Amino acid sequence: MKFFLVLIFLLGSFSSFASDKIIIKKGIRVVYDGSLGTTYTGSVLEIFNNGKVRISPDGFFSTSSVQLTKSEIGIGFRCSGNLCVGDRVSFKGNLGDYSGTVLEIFNNGKVSISPDGFFSPSSVYRTVTELGYESNFYN
Numbered sequence: 001m002k003f004f005l006v007l008i009f010l011l012g013s014f015s016s017f018a019s020d021k022i023i024i025k026k027g028i029r030v031v032y033d034g035s036l037g038t039t040y041t042g043s044v045l046e047i048f049n050n051g052k053v054r055i056s057p058d059g060f061f062s063t064s065s066v067q068l069t070k071s072e073i074g075i076g077f078r079c080s081g082n083l084c085v086g087d088r089v090s091f092k093g094n095l096g097d098y099s100g101t102v103l104e105i106f107n108n109g110k111v112s113i114s115p116d117g118f119f120s121p122s123s124v125y126r127t128v129t130e131l132g133y134e135s136n137f138y139n
Contacts, residue, residue, distance in 0.1 A: 029076030030055055031106045031125070032068055039125040041104065041112060042066070074108030083133055089113060090132040093124070100124070 028044050032055065042057040045065060054067050078085050087102045091113065100115040109127045 024053060024070065024075065029104060031074040031076070031104070031108065031110050031112070032066070032072055039110065040066075074106030074110050076104050076106055078105070080105050080107075080128070083111070083128060083131070087133055091124070091126050091130055098124075 024044060024047055026044050026047065029041065030044060030053075031039060031041050034040050040057050042055040044053055045056050046054040048054070051069050052067050053070060053073060054065050055073070056062070056065055083089075083102065083105060085102050085105060088099060089102055089111070090097060090099045092098070093115075098115050100113040102111055103114050103123055104112040105128075106112075109129070110125050111128055111131060112123050112125055113131075114123055
């Protein structure tokens with residue numbers, strides 16, 4: 001029951017980020033889904049009055065960019081609910097259970113994680129509901 005209440009609390013904290021209430025600025029960190037289910041991060045380069053946003057994806061040439069609508073991106077935040085950048089989390093992977101450190105949290109519920117034991121700048125993406133995170137107490 002306590003897990004269920006924590007889950008509701010976390011989901012409620014992300015649902016409060018309505019995309020029409022968030023101000024998008026140049027340089028802000030974003031996450032988006034690419035082709036074949038791949039998740040990408042990047043930074044906003046330009047914002048257009050037709051609702052499109054031009055993004056510079058991480059790890060590509062500086063001249064690369066992608067144009068998406070506001071509803072197709074998640075905006076980066078330092079903390080959401082009880083989860084913050086730098087927190088330790090556990091998650092399931094293809095070969096079992098893993099742990100790592102939160103790199104970024106986005107308003108669409110996606111979390112970028114640096115998994116323990118992988119080469120940097122390796123990162124995986126999970127939704128907040130797929131994570132267990134370190135706590136200073138246990139009941």
